[in-house]
Amino acid sequence: MSVLILAEHDGLALKPATRRVVGAAGFWQQPVELLVIGPAVVANEAACLAGVQRVLHVDSDAMPVAEDLAPLLVDLMHERKVLLAAHSSLARDVLPRVAALLDVAMIGDVVRITGPASYVCPLYAGRLLASMTSRDAIQVLTVRAPLFAPVGESQAVPVFALPALASGGASRRVAVNRQVSERPQLASARIVVSGGRALGEKFDAVLAPLAETLGAAVGATRAAVDAGFAANELQVGQTGVVVAPAIYLAVGLSGAAQHLAGMSDSEVIVAINQDLEAPIFKVADYGLVGDLFEVVPAVTRAIQQLQERQA
Numbered sequence: 001m002s003v004l005i006l007a008e009h010d011g012l013a014l015k016p017a018t019r020r021v022v023g024a025a026g027f028w029q030q031p032v033e034l035l036v037i038g039p040a041v042v043a044n045e046a047a048c049l050a051g052v053q054r055v056l057h058v059d060s061d062a063m064p065v066a067e068d069l070a071p072l073l074v075d076l077m078h079e080r081k082v083l084l085a086a087h088s089s090l091a092r093d094v095l096p097r098v099a100a101l102l103d104v105a106m107i108g109d110v111v112r113i114t115g116p117a118s119y120v121c122p123l124y125a126g127r128l129l130a131s132m133t134s135r136d137a138i139q140v141l142t143v144r145a146p147l148f149a150p151v152g153e154s155q156a157v158p159v160f161a162l163p164a165l166a167s168g169g170a171s172r173r174v175a176v177n178r179q180v181s182e183r184p185q186l187a188s189a190r191i192v193v194s195g196g197r198a199l200g201e202k203f204d205a206v207l208a209p210l211a212e213t214l215g216a217a218v219g220a221t222r223a224a225v226d227a228g229f230a231a232n233e234l235q236v237g238q239t240g241v242v243v244a245p246a247i248y249l250a251v252g253l254s255g256a257a258q259h260l261a262g263m264s265d266s267e268v269i270v271a272i273n274q275d276l277e278a279p280i281f282k283v284a285d286y287g288l289v290g291d292l293f294e295v296v297p298a299v300t301r302a303i304q305q306l307q308e309r310q311a
């Protein structure tokens with residue numbers, strides 16, 4: 001039996017979540033293999049992760065679409081028992097197809113592994129936690145990566161080249177728009193400053209100075225994204241990115257269940273909202289009731305002054 005992990009990267013380096021998925025794979029105490037579809041530099045980085053016995057590498061400029069990737073994973077899983085990936089948009093696209101083709105259950109967003117085939121997963125946008133045991137011979141699952149400890153470095157293990165993937169499914173990738181940002185990646189940031197619909201057109205103008213001052217990533221609610229105030233990839237929540245930072249600053253957002261599903265594992269939650277009854281205050285460790293357009297610039301200035309004094 002071995003555990004196969006679908007590695008994720010940005011074309012240059014592994015995403016931090018992959019190190020955490022390898023950490024989760026340690027539970028099985030079985031050989032761990034990483035599948036890297038991307039440039040050789042990423043495969044070589046993957047080969048140095050502690051706990052990985054072997055890297056399978058498909059040399060490729062871009063991640064294939066799910067329809068082209070699923071058949072490869074299905075082939076590989078005929079000799080393996082566990083297929084694991086971070087609960088990312090890529091895995092949410094590919095792994096259910098793999099599970100369907102293998103005729104096994106897809107187990108999504110695992111927050112705890114309690115046995116070789118037993119898991120805890122949130123249901124109903126995190127309102128319930130379900131303990132489940134799978135009877136399938138092959139386990140296909142995504143894990144909530146921030147909740148698992150990352151692995152470090154080790155001596156490089158062998159990298160095996162696999163043939164290029166065939167394409168020709170109904171979908172094809174038209175373009176890849178890569179955002180270049182100095183800010184930390186949302187999924188792995190230590191501090192996240194997240195904004196809601198209330199920020200309107202001033203989303204960036206109000207939040208960017210605070211995020212830069214704190215060295216934080218910026219997140220958003222679906223309402224802010226749908227209204228065009230924030231970019232799609234910033235969405236935190238049930239249908240967005242799942243985060244678990246040390247500090248989550250929730251600004252002008254109500255705290256809908258679907259948003260909480262993506263951030264309620266944050267260590268400390270700070271909410272700024274003008275409505276004392278907003279649900280976000282029920283999960284917040286610290287709450288500030290006020291108009292965000294006054295509060296956020298004032299807080300930003302206060303932190304900057306503190307930083308200047310300490311410099």
Ligand SMILES: Cc1cc2nc3c(=O)[nH]c(=O)nc-3n(C[C@H](O)[C@H](O)[C@H](O)COP(=O)(O)OP(=O)(O)OC[C@H]3O[C@@H](n4cnc5c(N)ncnc54)[C@H](O)[C@@H]3O)c2cc1C
Nearest residue numbers: 196197198221222223237238239252253254258259274292
């Ligand atoms: C299937 C499904 C999946 C979904 N997935 C997601 C998801 O992944 N992520 C997500 O976020 N949502 C998701 N949603 C949407 C979710 O239900 C909410 O509609 C959304 O999160 C609300 O966004 P919001 O908090 O920005 O807006 P609102 O609910 O409109 O809240 C705005 C808040 O701003 C406050 N406010 C207004 N003005 C100010 C001011 N000047 N100063 C301070 N506070 C102010 C208000 O008091 C209010 O609490 C999903 C919904 C469905 C049905």
